Amino acid sequence: xxxxxxxxxxxxxxxxxxxxxxxxxxxxxxxxxxxxxxxxxxxxxxxxxxxxxxxxxxxxxxxxxxxxxxxxxxxxxxxxxxxxxxxxxxxxxxxxxxxxxxxxxxxxxxxxxxxxxxxxxxxxxxxxxxxxxxxxxxxxxxxxxxxxxxxxxxxxxxxxxxxxxxxxxxxxxxxxxxxxxxxxxxxxxxxxxxxxxxxxxxxxxxxx
Amino acid sequence: xxxxxxxxxxxxxxxxxxxxxxxxxxxxxxxxxxxxxxxxxxxxxxxxxxxxxxxxxxxxxxxxxxxxxxxxxxxxxxxxxxxxxxxxxxxxxxxxxxxxxxxxxxxxxxxxxxxxxxxxxxxxxxxxxxxxxxxxxxxxxxxxxxxxxxxxxxxxxxxxxxxxxxxxxxxxxxxxxxxxxxxxxxxxxxxxxxxxxxxxxxxxxxxx
Amino acid sequence: xxxxxxxxxxxxxxxxxxxxxxxxxxxxxxxxxxxxxxxxxxxxxxxxxxxxxxxxxxxxxxxxxxxxxxxxxxxxxxxxxxxxxxxxxxxxxxxxxxxxxxxxxxxxxxxxxxxxxxxxxxxxxxxxxxxxxxxxxxxxxxxxxxxxxxxxxxxxxxxxxxxxxxxxxxxxxxxxxxxxxxxxxxxxxxxxxxxxxxxxxxxxxxxx
Numbered sequence: 340x341x342x343x344x345x346x347x348x349x350x351x352x353x354x355x356x357x358x359x360x361x362x363x364x365x366x367x368x369x370x371x372x373x374x375x376x377x378x379x380x381x382x383x384x385x386x387x388x389x390x391x392x393x394x395x396x397x398x399x400x401x402x403x404x405x406x407x408x409x410x411x412x413x414x415x416x417x418x419x420x421x422x423x424x425x426x427x428x429x430x431x432x433x434x435x436x437x438x439x440x441x442x443x444x445x446x447x448x449x450x451x452x453x454x455x456x457x458x459x460x461x462x463x464x465x466x467x468x469x470x471x472x473x474x475x476x477x478x479x480x481x482x483x484x485x486x487x488x489x490x491x492x493x494x495x496x497x498x499x500x501x502x503x504x505x506x507x508x509x510x511x512x513x514x515x516x517x518x519x520x521x522x523x524x525x526x527x528x529x530x531x532x533x534x535x536x537x538x539x540x541x542x543x544x545x546x547x
Numbered sequence: 548x549x550x551x552x553x554x555x556x557x558x559x560x561x562x563x564x565x566x567x568x569x570x571x572x573x574x575x576x577x578x579x580x581x582x583x584x585x586x587x588x589x590x591x592x593x594x595x596x597x598x599x600x601x602x603x604x605x606x607x608x609x610x611x612x613x614x615x616x617x618x619x620x621x622x623x624x625x626x627x628x629x630x631x632x633x634x635x636x637x638x639x640x641x642x643x644x645x646x647x648x649x650x651x652x653x654x655x656x657x658x659x660x661x662x663x664x665x666x667x668x669x670x671x672x673x674x675x676x677x678x679x680x681x682x683x684x685x686x687x688x689x690x691x692x693x694x695x696x697x698x699x700x701x702x703x704x705x706x707x708x709x710x711x712x713x714x715x716x717x718x719x720x721x722x723x724x725x726x727x728x729x730x731x732x733x734x735x736x737x738x739x740x741x742x743x744x745x746x747x748x749x750x751x752x753x754x755x
Numbered sequence: 756x757x758x759x760x761x762x763x764x765x766x767x768x769x770x771x772x773x774x775x776x777x778x779x780x781x782x783x784x785x786x787x788x789x790x791x792x793x794x795x796x797x798x799x800x801x802x803x804x805x806x807x808x809x810x811x812x813x814x815x816x817x818x819x820x821x822x823x824x825x826x827x828x829x830x831x832x833x834x835x836x837x838x839x840x841x842x843x844x845x846x847x848x849x850x851x852x853x854x855x856x857x858x859x860x861x862x863x864x865x866x867x868x869x870x871x872x873x874x875x876x877x878x879x880x881x882x883x884x885x886x887x888x889x890x891x892x893x894x895x896x897x898x899x900x901x902x903x904x905x906x907x908x909x910x911x912x913x914x915x916x917x918x919x920x921x922x923x924x925x926x927x928x929x930x931x932x933x934x935x936x937x938x939x940x941x942x943x944x945x946x947x948x949x950x951x952x953x954x955x956x957x958x959x960x961x962x963x
Contacts, residue, residue, distance in 0.1 A: 374748040540790040582956040
């Protein structure tokens with residue numbers, strides 16, 4: 340199992356992750372009273388915004404520009420989210436787990452992509468976190484709100500911790516497969532514990 | 548006439564479209580009490596933001612970075628809009644028609660550009676719509692508002708319908724010139740009818 | 756001294772400028788009650804956002820993606836700003852001078868970079884101004900405010916004036932070193948005078 344990397348499953352997992360993030364984006368858009376076109380844009384931004392920002396910074400054409408499956412996944416997600424809104428509302432716990440697994444995988448995938456392009460490790464870590472969390476930032480900007488992750492969640496920090504572990508393990512003889520599993524596990528664990536025990540960083544306050 | 552494509556006129560039409568969009572952007576900025584510098588940035592974003600986002604996604608250098616005429620068109624538009632504000636206020640109907648013709652042409656032009664770069668048809672459609680409507684999105688983000696098109700207008704849908712017709716006709720033996728005219732005609736027709744009869748999609752609402 | 760261009764010092768000055776801008780970004784974030792992660796993102800956007808937007812428009816990979824020193828400068832600045840907040844609050848005048856020198860240098864550096872890539876002079880001027888002021892724009896968008904420079908400051912205009920002087924001197928036999936010093940001097944002078952004498956453009960107002 341050590342040699343069986345989750346990287347092998349990424350193509351499908353990537354599209355599934357896009358689908359799940361797009362559902363969560365559509366639900367946000369519904370709260371904002373947007374029309375179906377607006378909801379689709381928000382869903383798209385939530386699902387693919389992080390990877391798009393990362394690819395623009397790496398001077399690459401984003402993957403969804405080449406491959407129509409991502410766009411189709413978003414479109415199907417919007418329809419499913421609008422039709423089954425009531426049922427999905429009851430699945431918040433499941434949605435949360437999907438989302439958590441999603442950011443864990445996107446972090447590692449984004450880091451690996453940057454590392455393979457010769458980007459220095461510290462920047463690759465940033466690229467991984469950007470892949471995972473910037474979709475939500477773009478969504479909040481489009482919805483005219485201060486991005487949620489700047490204020491409340493240990494969201495990005497979980498990705499940073501898992502990503503840092505991934506880099507440190509890279510200095511040791513640990514195999515790629517194990518590194519990926521451990522990094523993903525750390526991200527999921529921190530996020531789940533953070534929500535369960537309401538971990539939060541104190542906000543910075545202006546000096547009185 | 549079937550063979551005389553509007554594509555032939557694009558170089559000039561493109562700059563004229565930039566000019567008209569920049570005037571509408573300046574008027575928006577005046578409503579926000581921005582200073583002349585702010586108004587120029589808003590005018591620029593309104594006129595060239597859509598094409599810029601499209602070109603960044605296609606990993607190209609935006610056209611206005613190479614060709615100064617676009618920037619000059621924006622600058623002249625800002626001056627004209629500030630000086631002749633009162634008169635332009637009375638020309639709302641004419642402005643609306645110019646704007647409508649502009650988004651129709653930008654949609655087709657953006658799609659063709661993407662298709663020629665080997666982008667899949669569905670994504671090329673998105674690129675066409677982005678070219679036409681994202682200038683307004685960037686403008687609204689800079690002015691700190693939820694983008695208008697996410698809430699009220701059939702604007703983007705008209706572009707989508709015309710663009711889809713353009714793609715479908717491409718599967719038939721219809722000539723390029725006719726395809727372009729029909730697609731532009733569909734976009735203008737839907738937009739004019741939508742405003743005349745106040746078509747609007749219902750907003751999504753959160754489940755009560 | 757004419758031949759000794761400040762360009763020679765740019766590598767270090769660039770990192771120092773990043774550090775100073777990042778401190779000012781962190782202080783803004785503290786006013787917004789963001790958590791440390793949010794503050795770091797805002798500091799990063801303030802310090803490196805302008806150069807990043809410029810490089811994306813020029814279709815380049817931003818410099819901080821290749822060189823970890825910029826990221827480290829931002830991180831150190833965030834720590835310093837949080838720890839020494841009270842002391843920095845008393846250094847507003849010094850911070851203002853650092854900031855002014857920073858935008859002056861970033862303007863000239865951004866222009867030179869664009870000119871060397873064959874961008875036309877007028878666009879290169881825009882790229883210089885974007886390098887200097889768009890970090891603040893990105894910061895304000897992330898903090899959900901109408902960008903400050905659109906409303907109040909002669910900030911961007913100082914950069915435009917200095918940059919234009921730089922271009923005009925380029926048509927004369929003035930040496931590169933002198934051109935750089937004069938352009939930087941003009942920017943600093945206008946900005947200092949503007950703040951001292953409260954220069955401001957009148958805002959545009961909607962027609963009554």
